[in-house]
Amino acid sequence: MSSPAGITRATLLKDLRLEWRSKDAINSMLFFSLLVVVVFSFSFDPSAEESRQIAGGLIWVAFLFAAVVALNQTWAREIRNQVLDAYRVSPAPANSLFLAKTLGNFIFVGVLEALMTPLFIIFYRLRSLGPIWQLGLVAVLGTWALVVNGTFFAAMSLRTRSREIMLPLLLFPISIPALLAMVQATTAVLVGEGARFWIVLLVTYDLVFTTVCLLLFETVLNAE
Amino acid sequence: MTENSPVVSVTNLIKQFGRFAALRGVTAEFSGGKIYAILGDNGAGKTTLLRTLAGLSQPSSGAVTILGAKKFHDICQHVGYMAHPSLLYDEMSAMENLRYFARLYGISGGGISSGTRCGEVIRAVGLDPDLVRPVGQYSQGMKQRMSLARALLNDPKVLLLDEPFSNVDVHSANEMVQLLARIRDDGKTIFIVTHQAALLEKVADEFVWMEYGEIVERTRELKVESKA
């Protein structure tokens, strides 16, 4: 019998393999990252002093934007040909599927962020007064917060009309505390202040919501 | 579970969607080792019934017992499900698809055993396991046969098939019917929802007619004047 972890791994690898095969996804990702940063640069003048101060917020809004694009197609492959039904009738646990999809999204969004960050740094002439590793930590925690809830709500939206608009509609309100934390933490590190409270908040948020999503995913998956 | 107890029994199944009920109190018992053809017009509730048996759709009220279990998940290892969409990944080859699903069923992750089993079922439906073409490029007949192969992967005791012959060429359809007859002779129970009753005329043990969410008739033979 395959272990749940084994199934998670198999599902994640399958998704990554399929993503890699459809090369257009990767190319469009690259171009998308560049587009987002350029659009933001035109909207918020990088040379203005104020823009440098709100760079933390700008970056996370850009990441959120990228995340929604990635999240919306999370289940697309499982809906085509109703493959999700094949998973549901099998003994494979629902949570393995959820974790695999969340990790896949985390990687996907992570790559987008990794592409956008250097561009932001260059365009906005960003410099961090605080330790860089903290920025990395905030990025990981913040991305996970968006992705874990996003994957969950993407699954919920499958059972609704207007699927694509339901995802941000459900995701944004609940993500507000996490978004505030991400932005404040990033800004704090950039200006050399302490971000401890915000990081702790993010860790707690991630723990609570990951747990609850894992507990409730099976219910959502089988709601029909 | 004794020899005589039904393989599947449903009691007063109701499935309601707002003002519409797909199933209006279906009660029936089905014994093992037979092919049941479920027939009826669109909207009669055939697919809903099958999906309820497959544990995919939760009834608004009523009970389902399949292979002695009230919860589908307890016996999911012994049930195979197939529907008109292929339930396969278009971008992967036949073997890649089946290896993944074999993993889900715990048929020995990777290695020789899973490959052997996958190859076996692909050959059983009359296809070539070495085909590297992505399944999305198969003809409809080949896709449906692959889909059946996937449903057979875990050697299920109960097979639930929803419109397996839809848009399939005659040759593929007949091959599938012959295969299903062989599986039935092995002692398995098969439920087939279809609009093409004629294909199953010689092979089905019982024809179950549904109308407006209820089973209205069960016959051993396909009457010519009945709806097909």
Added chain:
Amino acid sequence: MKKAFPIFAVLTAVLLSYALYEALIGAPTEQTMGNVQRIFYYHVPSAWTAFILFFVNFGASVYYLIKRCSTADIVALVSAEVGVVFCTVVLVTGPIWARPVWGIWWTWDMRLTSTLVLWLIYVSYLFLRRFSSSGQTPLLAAVLAVLGALCVPFVYFSIWFFRTQHPQPVMGDGGSIDPRMLHVLLLNWLAFSCFAFLVCWSRYRLETLQREVDQAHALESLIGPRGGVR
């Protein structure tokens, strides 16, 4: 049960009228803000009522997830709807109060901001209820309600800390409150709670009836002629 409703409705009407009188005329005029401050008797009780209703929604949703009982689902729906209405009152009275007093329509005051986020969460809940196919709605909504409720402490904590770092004008009862004002405040809260209960009750009855009608309509053919045209 049926008799109780009109009696309760009349009592609530009387209570509301009395509370209105006290708020607008009976209560003492505030020192610095003058009569504008009287909106406080609507702003704060509405907030408290909304929170109670959202708490009821959380409880009913958890109960539904455990027991799958239709009553719990209707209670959740009703409390969310009425809660959003009261929450809207808070968000509308806030700016109305802020404008004459501080000259700005919106202050990112802690209570107001938190209420806004709460409002967003529960409006998204109502959207989910509207947009999901009817079979799964209770289940999905209950799940969302649990997530939303768990989010609430995070909302408060994050905004509280944010405010301590970036202080803004604070609305409402800074400091101790005159006992006569407290009396009027509590009176209004009681009146609002009764009114909320009345509306919830009425909505509950309406929804229950609606579902019974739907169910009867759906299962029609069990009684009527088979194969009849609908």
